[in-house]
Amino acid sequence: MPRLIAIDDPADARIAPYRDVRERDLVGRDGLFVAEGKVVLEKLVDSTQARPQSLLIADKRVAALATLMERLPDDLPVYTADQPVLDAVAGFPLHRGILAIGRRVDPPTPDQALAAAAAAGRDVLLLSAIANHDNMGGIFRNAAGFGAGAVLLDRDCCDPLYRKAIRVSVGATLLVPFARLAAGADALALLDAYGFSPLALSPNGAERLADLRPQGRQAVLLGAEGPGLSPALLARTRSVRIDMADGFDSLNVATTSGIVLHHLATRDSAVAAGNQPR
Amino acid sequence: MPRLIAIDDPADARIAPYRDVRERDLVGRDGLFVAEGKVVLEKLVDSTQARPQSLLIADKRVAALATLMERLPDDLPVYTADQPVLDAVAGFPLHRGILAIGRRVDPPTPDQALAAAAAAGRDVLLLSAIANHDNMGGIFRNAAGFGAGAVLLDRDCCDPLYRKAIRVSVGATLLVPFARLAAGADALALLDAYGFSPLALSPNGAERLADLRPQGRQAVLLGAEGPGLSPALLARTRSVRIDMADGFDSLNVATTSGIVLHHLATRDSAVAAGNQPR
Structure with missing residues (x-):
C-alpha cells in the first residue's frame, strides 16, 4: 500500500501534472490522461489498458478510498491535500476530491x-x-x-x-x-x-x-x-x-x-x- | 408575420425576461421557460403544449429563421440585437443566437x-x-x-x-x-x-x-x-x-x-x- 504524501503548497512541483486540468485536457500528452472520481479510479485500478501514475486526493476522501488503496502498488505516489489547495491546483472547485493521472499501456493497433x-x-x-x-x-x-x-x-x-x-x-x-x-x-x-x-x-x-x-x-x-x-x-x-x-x-x-x-x-x-x- | 423590434440597450425593459437566463433557470416561473436554438424553437412553434411569448434573435440569425417566422402570429414580439448586446443580456456568450420565452398552455393533470x-x-x-x-x-x-x-x-x-x-x-x-x-x-x-x-x-x-x-x-x-x-x-x-x-x-x-x-x-x-x- 502506498504511503501518503501531504501537499500544502498548490505550487508544489510534484503535483505539476494536476495543474489546471481543464486546460490540459485539451492537449494530447503522450498517452497521459486525467481521471476523476472514485468509480473511475476503481476502473483505472482494474484496467489492463491503463495504469495509474499518481493520485491526488482530498484529505476528507482518504478514508473512503482505504480499500482501494490496498490494491495500489507501494511505489505509487499518492498525494493528499486539503480542499482549498486541491481547488487551487485543479483550477476549479473539485467537489469529487479525487484525481489521478493515468497512462495508457501498450495501446493496441x-x-x-x-x-x-x-x-x-x-x-x-x-x-x-x-x-x-x-x-x-x-x-x-x-x-x-x-x-x-x-x-x-x-x-x-x-x-x-x-x-x-x-x-x-x-x-x-x-x-x-x-x-x-x-x-x-x-x-x-x-x-x-x-x-x-x-x-x-x-x-x-x-x-x-x-x-x-x-x-x-x-x-x-x-x-x-x-x-x-x-x-x-x-x-x-x-x-x-x-x-x-x-x-x-x-x-x-x-x-x-x-x-x-x-x-x-x-x-x-x-x-x-x-x-x-x- | 411579426415585425422585428431592434434592441440596442441590454438594459431595455422589454427584454427583461431574457436577463441572466442561467440564474433564472433555477427559479420556477409560473409555467414560463426559456428555449434556445433553432431546432428547439421549431418544436415550440409546433407544440400544442406550449406557446412562444416572445423571441430574442441575433441580427445575424434573422435570415435563417425567415421560414419559421412566417408561421408566427403577427402580434408576437420578436426582438433582435447584435451579438454583444445579446451576450450582455443573456449573461454569457450566446453562440446559438436564438432565444425564446415560452409558456405552457393548459398543462394536463x-x-x-x-x-x-x-x-x-x-x-x-x-x-x-x-x-x-x-x-x-x-x-x-x-x-x-x-x-x-x-x-x-x-x-x-x-x-x-x-x-x-x-x-x-x-x-x-x-x-x-x-x-x-x-x-x-x-x-x-x-x-x-x-x-x-x-x-x-x-x-x-x-x-x-x-x-x-x-x-x-x-x-x-x-x-x-x-x-x-x-x-x-x-x-x-x-x-x-x-x-x-x-x-x-x-x-x-x-x-x-x-x-x-x-x-x-x-x-x-x-x-x-x-x-x-x-
Missing part, C-alpha cells in the same frame, strides 16, 4: 484490437466523426455494459481519454480496448479480414434493426448525429435503421449504440424465436 | 395525460426521482422518438422545462404531454385505472426485457441511476431487467428508456415470432 475481439467472440464498434465527449463516453459505457470487444475510431473522433469522456463513460474508456485507424485505412477491409460483418446504422437503412437476426460477429458502424455515415461507406455495407415516430426523427448516437448492442446481446433468444415459420 | 395516451393507444413513462437534466432531456427525446403518449413525474423529478432539459431533449419536452403526480398519489392505481400495465425497470428485475412480449398498453417505470425504484413500488409491479456484461453493470437511465421503448415499439413483430412454439 486496430489489427490487434480486432484480433483479440475476434478470439473472444465479441462484437465491435466502428465510430466515425464522433466529436462530442458526452456521446463518446456514452458509447463506451454501452460498449462495456453489453460486452463489446473493441472500439475502432476514425481520425475525426475525439479522444476517449479526455477527462469528460472518461467520466461520462463511468470509466469504460479505460476498460474497452480501442484503436484509431490510420489515415486512409480501409476500415471495411480490416473488419472483413477479422471476420466482422459491418452493420451501418442510418436513418435510411435498408433493414429494420428489430427484424435483424445476424449470425456471427458484428461490427456496428456509427456516425455523428446529423451528417451520419458517409454515403461511400453506406454503399458498401448492410445498412440498418431504427424506426422513429412520425414527426420526431431524432435519436442520440449513444442511445443508438445502446439499442443496437442490446439487440445484438440478446439475439440468441431472438434467433430461436425468429427462425420459426410465421 | 395526470388523469388527463393518461386518458389521452390511452385513447391514442400509446405507452407511457412514469419517472421517479430523475433529478439530472441531461437524463430528463434524454428520456423525453426517446419518448418522442418512439411515440410514447405521456410522461408522469413524481415529486422528486427535476423540471422538464429547465433550459438544459429542453435543449438535450431537442425540444421533445415541449411536445410530449407530461404531468406531475400529487404528493401521496398512488401512481400504480392511477395507471391501472387507465389500463396501463406497469413495467418496472430494475437491475434485479425478475424478467429479461428481451424475452418480454407484453400485450396492451404499458407504463415504463424508471428510477434514478443508483437508488433505482423504491422496493415498495417494485414489490407491486412486474419487474424487468436488462442484462449487462460481467464486471460492468452500469446503464444510463436515458439509454435504458431508449432500449425499453424501442423494444416496445417493435414488439408486434416480436410477438409474431415469439408466439411460435420453440
Whole structure:
C-alpha cells in the first residue's frame, strides 16, 4: 500500500501534472490522461489498458478510498491535500476530491484490437466523426455494459481519454480496448479480414434493426448525429435503421449504440424465436 | 408575420425576461421557460403544449429563421440585437443566437395525460426521482422518438422545462404531454385505472426485457441511476431487467428508456415470432 504524501503548497512541483486540468485536457500528452472520481479510479485500478501514475486526493476522501488503496502498488505516489489547495491546483472547485493521472499501456493497433475481439467472440464498434465527449463516453459505457470487444475510431473522433469522456463513460474508456485507424485505412477491409460483418446504422437503412437476426460477429458502424455515415461507406455495407415516430426523427448516437448492442446481446433468444415459420 | 423590434440597450425593459437566463433557470416561473436554438424553437412553434411569448434573435440569425417566422402570429414580439448586446443580456456568450420565452398552455393533470395516451393507444413513462437534466432531456427525446403518449413525474423529478432539459431533449419536452403526480398519489392505481400495465425497470428485475412480449398498453417505470425504484413500488409491479456484461453493470437511465421503448415499439413483430412454439 502506498504511503501518503501531504501537499500544502498548490505550487508544489510534484503535483505539476494536476495543474489546471481543464486546460490540459485539451492537449494530447503522450498517452497521459486525467481521471476523476472514485468509480473511475476503481476502473483505472482494474484496467489492463491503463495504469495509474499518481493520485491526488482530498484529505476528507482518504478514508473512503482505504480499500482501494490496498490494491495500489507501494511505489505509487499518492498525494493528499486539503480542499482549498486541491481547488487551487485543479483550477476549479473539485467537489469529487479525487484525481489521478493515468497512462495508457501498450495501446493496441486496430489489427490487434480486432484480433483479440475476434478470439473472444465479441462484437465491435466502428465510430466515425464522433466529436462530442458526452456521446463518446456514452458509447463506451454501452460498449462495456453489453460486452463489446473493441472500439475502432476514425481520425475525426475525439479522444476517449479526455477527462469528460472518461467520466461520462463511468470509466469504460479505460476498460474497452480501442484503436484509431490510420489515415486512409480501409476500415471495411480490416473488419472483413477479422471476420466482422459491418452493420451501418442510418436513418435510411435498408433493414429494420428489430427484424435483424445476424449470425456471427458484428461490427456496428456509427456516425455523428446529423451528417451520419458517409454515403461511400453506406454503399458498401448492410445498412440498418431504427424506426422513429412520425414527426420526431431524432435519436442520440449513444442511445443508438445502446439499442443496437442490446439487440445484438440478446439475439440468441431472438434467433430461436425468429427462425420459426410465421 | 411579426415585425422585428431592434434592441440596442441590454438594459431595455422589454427584454427583461431574457436577463441572466442561467440564474433564472433555477427559479420556477409560473409555467414560463426559456428555449434556445433553432431546432428547439421549431418544436415550440409546433407544440400544442406550449406557446412562444416572445423571441430574442441575433441580427445575424434573422435570415435563417425567415421560414419559421412566417408561421408566427403577427402580434408576437420578436426582438433582435447584435451579438454583444445579446451576450450582455443573456449573461454569457450566446453562440446559438436564438432565444425564446415560452409558456405552457393548459398543462394536463395526470388523469388527463393518461386518458389521452390511452385513447391514442400509446405507452407511457412514469419517472421517479430523475433529478439530472441531461437524463430528463434524454428520456423525453426517446419518448418522442418512439411515440410514447405521456410522461408522469413524481415529486422528486427535476423540471422538464429547465433550459438544459429542453435543449438535450431537442425540444421533445415541449411536445410530449407530461404531468406531475400529487404528493401521496398512488401512481400504480392511477395507471391501472387507465389500463396501463406497469413495467418496472430494475437491475434485479425478475424478467429479461428481451424475452418480454407484453400485450396492451404499458407504463415504463424508471428510477434514478443508483437508488433505482423504491422496493415498495417494485414489490407491486412486474419487474424487468436488462442484462449487462460481467464486471460492468452500469446503464444510463436515458439509454435504458431508449432500449425499453424501442423494444416496445417493435414488439408486434416480436410477438409474431415469439408466439411460435420453440
